[in-house]
Amino acid sequence: MIIKTQGVILSQRSYQDNEKYLTILTKDCGLIEARIRVFGQIKRTIFQSICPPGYYKMDLFVNKQMYYTVDTIEKIEDFFTLRYDVEKLALAGYFCELTQALVPAKEHVWVYLRLLLNTLYLLEQEKRSPLFLKAVFELRSLSISGFMPNLVCCRECCEYEQKQMYFLPLEGELICSDCMREHPVQRNDLPILLNKPVLSAMRYIIYKDFDKLFDFSLSPVYLKQLSQVTEYYMLTRLEKEFNSLVMYKQLKTEEP
Ligand SMILES: [Zn+2]
Structure with missing residues (x-):
């Protein structure tokens, strides 16, 4: 089954050079871990650019065992300029880690998503x-x-x-x-x-x-x-x- 959704990458762990696991706070599936690899439409440059705390539109393939795989992914906002400032990048990482610790598996996820996205935006824009x-x-x-x-x-x-x-x-x-x-x-x-x-x-x-x-x-x-x-x-x-x-x-x- 394919699910179309949007989500913020909270953390990632590398598995192989062309494969990694993303913890994503998604609008429609809650907090999930999904595998992504260099394959099909996911070219190496896209694969390498995907990291916390980016916000993406994606198609997720989910199998019967409820394992998720990213089928397609497209940037909505990657908060790229945060990477030029280590202090802000560390703080953005903290917001993601705290969210991951607090968010329930599925319910009211949008409340967390809204808080996180707005905070990241204000941080990046120096508002x-x-x-x-x-x-x-x-x-x-x-x-x-x-x-x-x-x-x-x-x-x-x-x-x-x-x-x-x-x-x-x-x-x-x-x-x-x-x-x-x-x-x-x-x-x-x-x-x-x-x-x-x-x-x-x-x-x-x-x-x-x-x-x-x-x-x-x-x-x-x-x-x-x-x-x-x-x-x-x-x-x-x-x-x-x-x-x-x-x-x-x-x-x-x-x-x-
Ligand atoms: Zn009193």
């Missing part, structure tokens, strides 16, 4: 800074994957805004300083005191409609805290190392 996109992508992708923190109000007194609000990464909740004195938090949780603009940004990222997701700004000092919080929250909830994140942090040129 928003890498650090901004990293923070937004981390928190939003976690939120659509069942890890949405509850940032409405203090979990004890239900105040929306208090002088000092702490974020509890392990529980994904807020607690104000008054309540924290009376209600000790879990021993292994690490409360993070949030600056007001950072809390507002976090609320914006998780509750805002997708169309306006990237339409806010934050000064560099708050952006730095936001990125630290979203990254720490991601690592706490997923309990997983991301090689591409390590690489991005080694390469990034922004102020540490």
Whole structure:
């Protein structure tokens, strides 16, 4: 059976000189692995140019055992200029790796595809800074994957805004300083005191409609805290190392 679809290449592994396996987030089949080889319409130059995080239109052949083979493939957007900037390329790789870790096999795949494609576009076009996109992508992708923190109000007194609000990464909740004195938090949780603009940004990222997701700004000092919080929250909830994140942090040129 042939399936016509579109998808982003999240990762690839080489098998032979003229054959490799692609992990693809497809619009119609969800997250799949597909074999591609130099054959027929897939010439060597096309074969070599296909790599993450490219977005392609493709015909997939699927056999009874549900093994996919790429039959034809055509570029929609290969985000080629990202390759001229190692920092951005590493960050794009991280977005792909995080997506691969979070996306369910088939359901609501378009939500992830839309978030990933928009983030890659803004990164390549330099519409928003890498650090901004990293923070937004981390928190939003976690939120659509069942890890949405509850940032409405203090979990004890239900105040929306208090002088000092702490974020509890392990529980994904807020607690104000008054309540924290009376209600000790879990021993292994690490409360993070949030600056007001950072809390507002976090609320914006998780509750805002997708169309306006990237339409806010934050000064560099708050952006730095936001990125630290979203990254720490991601690592706490997923309990997983991301090689591409390590690489991005080694390469990034922004102020540490
Ligand atoms: Zn409180």
